[in-house]
Amino acid sequence: MSDCRIQLTINGQQTSVEAPPMKRLLDVLREDLDLTGTKEGCGEGECGSCSVRMNGELVNSCMVPILQAHGAHIETVESLAIDAELHPLQKAFLECGGAQCGICTPGMLMAATHLIAHNPNPSLEQIREGLAGNLCRCTGFIKIFDSVITAAAMEGSRTHAR
Amino acid sequence: MTDDSTNPAQRRVVGTPQIRKEGAEKVLGRAKYVDDIEFPGMWHGATVRSTIPRGRILAIHFDESVPWHEFVIVTAADIPGNNHIQMIAADQPCLADGAVNHCDEPILLIAHPDKRLLPQAVASVRIDYEELPAVLSIEESESKREIIWGADTSTPNVFKEFVLQKGNVDEAWSSAACIVEGEYSTGAQEHLYIENNGMIADYSDDGGITVWGSLQCPFYVHKSLMAVFNLPEDKVRVIQTETGGAFGGKEDYPSIIASHAALLALKARRPIKMIYDRMEDLAATTKRHPSRTRHRTAVDKDGKLLAMEIEIATDGGAYSTLSSTVLSRATLHATGPYVCPNIRIRSRAWATNTVPYGAFRGFGAPQTIFAIERHMEHIALAVGMDPVELRRRNFLHDGDTTATQQIMREPVILDQLLDRALAVSDFYAKRERYARENATNPVKCGIGIAAFYHGSGFTGSGERRLNSLAGVDVTLQGKVRVLVSSTEFGQGTNTILAQIAAEALGISYDDVEMAPSDTHLIPNSGPTVASRTSMVVGHLIQRSGRQLIQTLKEAANLSDNYTRHDFFAACELLRARDGEVKSLSRYEAPPNIYWNDDTYTGEAYPAFAWAVYVAEVAVDTITYSAEVIDFHTVQEVGTVLNPTLAAGQIEGGVAQGIGYALYEKVQLKNGHMFNNQMTNYIMPTAQDVPPIHVYFEQIPFAYGAFGAKGIGELPHDGPAPAILNAIQNATGESFSAIPLLPEDIFLRFASYGLDPENITA
Numbered sequence A: 001m002s003d004c005r006i007q008l009t010i011n012g013q014q015t016s017v018e019a020p021p022m023k024r025l026l027d028v029l030r031e032d033l034d035l036t037g038t039k040e041g042c043g044e045g046e047c048g049s050c051s052v053r054m055n056g057e058l059v060n061s062c063m064v065p066i067l068q069a070h071g072a073h074i075e076t077v078e079s080l081a082i083d084a085e086l087h088p089l090q091k092a093f094l095e096c097g098g099a100q101c102g103i104c105t106p107g108m109l110m111a112a113t114h115l116i117a118h119n120p121n122p123s124l125e126q127i128r129e130g131l132a133g134n135l136c137r138c139t140g141f142i143k144i145f146d147s148v149i150t151a152a153a154m155e156g157s158r159t160h161a162r
Numbered sequence B: 001m002t003d004d005s006t007n008p009a010q011r012r013v014v015g016t017p018q019i020r021k022e023g024a025e026k027v028l029g030r031a032k033y034v035d036d037i038e039f040p041g042m043w044h045g046a047t048v049r050s051t052i053p054r055g056r057i058l059a060i061h062f063d064e065s066v067p068w069h070e071f072v073i074v075t076a077a078d079i080p081g082n083n084h085i086q087m088i089a090a091d092q093p094c095l096a097d098g099a100v101n102h103c104d105e106p107i108l109l110i111a112h113p114d115k116r117l118l119p120q121a122v123a124s125v126r127i128d129y130e131e132l133p134a135v136l137s138i139e140e141s142e143s144k145r146e147i148i149w150g151a152d153t154s155t156p157n158v159f160k161e162f163v164l165q166k167g168n169v170d171e172a173w174s175s176a177a178c179i180v181e182g183e184y185s186t187g188a189q190e191h192l193y194i195e196n197n198g199m200i201a202d203y204s205d206d207g208g209i210t211v212w213g214s215l216q217c218p219f220y221v222h223k224s225l226m227a228v229f230n231l232p233e234d235k236v237r238v239i240q241t242e243t244g245g246a247f248g249g250k251e252d253y254p255s256i257i258a259s260h261a262a263l264l265a266l267k268a269r270r271p272i273k274m275i276y277d278r279m280e281d282l283a284a285t286t287k288r289h290p291s292r293t294r295h296r297t298a299v300d301k302d303g304k305l306l307a308m309e310i311e312i313a314t315d316g317g318a319y320s321t322l323s324s325t326v327l328s329r330a331t332l333h334a335t336g337p338y339v340c341p342n343i344r345i346r347s348r349a350w351a352t353n354t355v356p357y358g359a360f361r362g363f364g365a366p367q368t369i370f371a372i373e374r375h376m377e378h379i380a381l382a383v384g385m386d387p388v389e390l391r392r393r394n395f396l397h398d399g400d401t402t403a404t405q406q407i408m409r410e411p412v413i414l415d416q417l418l419d420r421a422l423a424v425s426d427f428y429a430k431r432e433r434y435a436r437e438n439a440t441n442p443v444k445c446g447i448g449i450a451a452f453y454h455g456s457g458f459t460g461s462g463e464r465r466l467n468s469l470a471g472v473d474v475t476l477q478g479k480v481r482v483l484v485s486s487t488e489f490g491q492g493t494n495t496i497l498a499q500i501a502a503e504a505l506g507i508s509y510d511d512v513e514m515a516p517s518d519t520h521l522i523p524n525s526g527p528t529v530a531s532r533t534s535m536v537v538g539h540l541i542q543r544s545g546r547q548l549i550q551t552l553k554e555a556a557n558l559s560d561n562y563t564r565h566d567f568f569a570a571c572e573l574l575r576a577r578d579g580e581v582k583s584l585s586r587y588e589a590p591p592n593i594y595w596n597d598d599t600y601t602g603e604a605y606p607a608f609a610w611a612v613y614v615a616e617v618a619v620d621t622i623t624y625s626a627e628v629i630d631f632h633t634v635q636e637v638g639t640v641l642n643p644t645l646a647a648g649q650i651e652g653g654v655a656q657g658i659g660y661a662l663y664e665k666v667q668l669k670n671g672h673m674f675n676n677q678m679t680n681y682i683m684p685t686a687q688d689v690p691p692i693h694v695y696f697e698q699i700p701f702a703y704g705a706f707g708a709k710g711i712g713e714l715p716h717d718g719p720a721p722a723i724l725n726a727i728q729n730a731t732g733e734s735f736s737a738i739p740l741l742p743e744d745i746f747l748r749f750a751s752y753g754l755d756p757e758n759i760t761a
């Protein structure tokens, strides 16, 4: 199949890429746009390490053909910090030990951002549910839960989560 | 400034929750894992693998529909040096040459500029085999109907055997009030690091081979590449990239994938990237050794252990790899933390035609600790005693001797750990309440316990053989760098070693960084395994720091009450004199360490970490699912260097242990893992983990960094037996094999023809 031209907005910036229509959004981000913060853990929609937000929804970018992202707004982990200022979730993950090997962290942060955007003060149960699609093999999740609770309590997390 | 006090009140950096050194890069998504790295002109590599478990290769056909001239193809004939992966023995080929001994064994390698063309090309290579009968289980290997390894040895099919004796077991049976027998088995377990194995290699005539990749042990890969390419030390360079989880799964396997990528790079004369996808990683790389342990135990009427006879068998897979050392640790943990005058342990690692099993957190200990801690439950039942009380009566204490005749010289506080675990979990009150409520509830709850130790560092004379070297230097930019080959893969190496250096040098944590993990720049401080980094390597950093301060005092007049400014000024004076500011230390064994490899007696480990874990479960007798609802851990690991990281190690290890017990099943057909997808190999998710409560007791160990002992592997040892003990408490049913899935629970209930509604604890 020949390449198609796709217009999309990535982290607030309009871009266009030429790619095979079935190329995964994950690969376009990593290979065409050099946004390697988004990771591949399984390629089958199970681990969530490729999580990004697309038009305000949380998606596994390994399951999205780029054709489907035409005209979409995409947010990746690279969008979280503003200039040198870490997002409250990033601060909390650092302080609480929510990142160990760090490979699940970008996806986990996007899932947590999505959760907090919809529910600024999630209960532990809601956090468990909100992160159920994101696997972490290092932390046993406990410090990730702590991180999300801490971030939610931090001032500004509400306004910062876009 | 004191630099080596074990008195916590005098410490500034050690023992505090410093932020992870590389943490900011990780949360920003900027940390570079191997797949995030691109080189100009780089091609991609892939592997053609065996589809049968055992046979001879007769012919290899390349389907003509593929434009093969665009590809680079490597076979065993292209290997310039030895066609083997250098591990303890040299029996595993780098590429199969004429014969295959397990499914998914690498046979040939291909590379192409477009990685999307590789899967089709791999599928277009057809291999004709003459199939031979395969050995697919421990029992088949034991039967010796087929000899698949060591035909010329006195123990064919056996990679390694240990016999360990203490006292006289045979004379003890007659005086026993009770003899209890049991058989326990554990399955394979996949590491499931979220970053798959991957490596980039490049070759030049001047520089030789350089590899960048996801790995635990740079010098293991280094040694292996030297052998495969027949190159001298300085012509092989190994650089670790940010590593997305390892758990032992990147201890030995990276030597294979690095060799493969480098062979392609040598032939293609360009950089080659090889990244496994999840299916290939699951099918082709190492797992935890499956095991079978048999116990026969004599006890007196008061529940005191009189004699233990233990027979251990592990499945090592097709090549010996690390099976002998895994078996050693399994053997040395088989009696649990108990004292017994008469012990005989016989253990063997068996060859089968499956993918070689390898290192995984705990390294044999979780297997045999599962067995002994289930067996203690059975003994308690047989003698009619509370299983908690039975354990307490048999605990090791200071001055007791272990199975290897090691005298416990350091304080052993198992009683204290047990008391605290019982208290924080409210053990007895809960046990009573669950028993009461279970009578009328289809969901049966229960509580169970496990007590255990984990030996820190290499076994026996291992640390002396490693002869590790580590240290610190000071850069022109005014940073102290930690020089080690110990790697970071999530467990916190960077952070704790920087804390130790800062503490020892009397400077701040921010003044310390890690030297790049590059074999051209760092000394060999040994592999990052065996819970040895905090205790052994950390201690070398502490000594190096102390040594540097001493030198600065002598050579640069550093005063006793120096400031940060004084320190760096003195360093520059030293640099003017010596040309560099560097301090290295070599391993020295603690005094009184004696080990005999032939009789397997002496100090098995310089120190032990100790723990008591309590699991609570809910078993649904309608859906047959078992769920862990609460989990308490109490442990003594020496000094806790960083409380956040230490608790993170325990929580992560417990979650993996829960998976080991209740979720994770490697399903093999002909020795090939056929559930090799995350959809079908299930690990605990955010919704499956219970609250995990972590408590530390701290008894500083004089020969560890600021008193630290090992911590990383300990938490994987206890969950599985604690959980199955809790299930026994909940249902009255005793299960002896893991993983224990709902279908296993169902089968047990169905086999009794019982209505689950009628089952009470």
Ligand code: FES
Pocket (backbone or CB within 6 Å): A039, A040, A041, A042, A043, A044, A045, A046, A047, A048, A049, A050, A051, A060, A061, A062, A063
């Ligand atoms: S890589 Fe997309 S869900 Fe795992």
Ligand code: FES
Pocket (backbone or CB within 6 Å): A098, A099, A100, A101, A102, A103, A104, A105, A135, A136, A137, A138, A139, B194, B244, B245, B490
């Ligand atoms: S931090 Fe390693 S997988 Fe989550």
